[in-house]
Amino acid sequence: MRDEGGLAIVFNGNEYALPYGNVGVAAGDLRAVLPLLDAFAESGRESVREWVESHPREDEATHYHWLEDDGWQKALPFHRRWRQQLRGQAAQLG
Numbered sequence: 001m002r003d004e005g006g007l008a009i010v011f012n013g014n015e016y017a018l019p020y021g022n023v024g025v026a027a028g029d030l031r032a033v034l035p036l037l038d039a040f041a042e043s044g045r046e047s048v049r050e051w052v053e054s055h056p057r058e059d060e061a062t063h064y065h066w067l068e069d070d071g072w073q074k075a076l077p078f079h080r081r082w083r084q085q086l087r088g089q090a091a092q093l094g
Contacts, residue, residue, distance in 0.1 A: 007040045007048060009033055010067065012082045018072035023052055026078035027062040028086060036064075 010021035011033065018024055022045060025032050039051040052064045065075035 005045065007036070007045055009036060010072075010079070012086065013075075013079050014083070015076060018067055018075055018079065021067045021072070023048055024065040024067050024072065024075040024079060025062065026065070026075065026082045028082060029061075032062045032064075 007023065008021040010017050010024045011030065012026055013021065013024060023036055025036070035051065035055075036048050039047045049066050052066045055064050063075070063078040065071055065078070067075060
């Protein structure tokens with residue numbers, strides 16, 4: 001998909017998925033993907049990249065990363081932390 005002009009979004013990914021995405025979202029709520037979809041619908045993948053690179057990272061609840069090149073390596077710790085946190089919440093549900 002990525003090589004054909006689409007947008008590959010990785011949500012709380014691991015070291016196997018992150019290298020194949022364009023953009024990563026580390027969050028506890030899938031609604032964090034919506035701004036990326038809006039940007040893509042408006043002007044394509046480059047618009048998403050611009051949005052991610054200009055988005056303030058003050059919000060500890062959501063982290064956006066442009067994954068191409070070696071960006072996925074910087075994103076990995078954030079994604080790992082969110083996966084662990086969500087697994088812990090799921091375990092409490094029984």
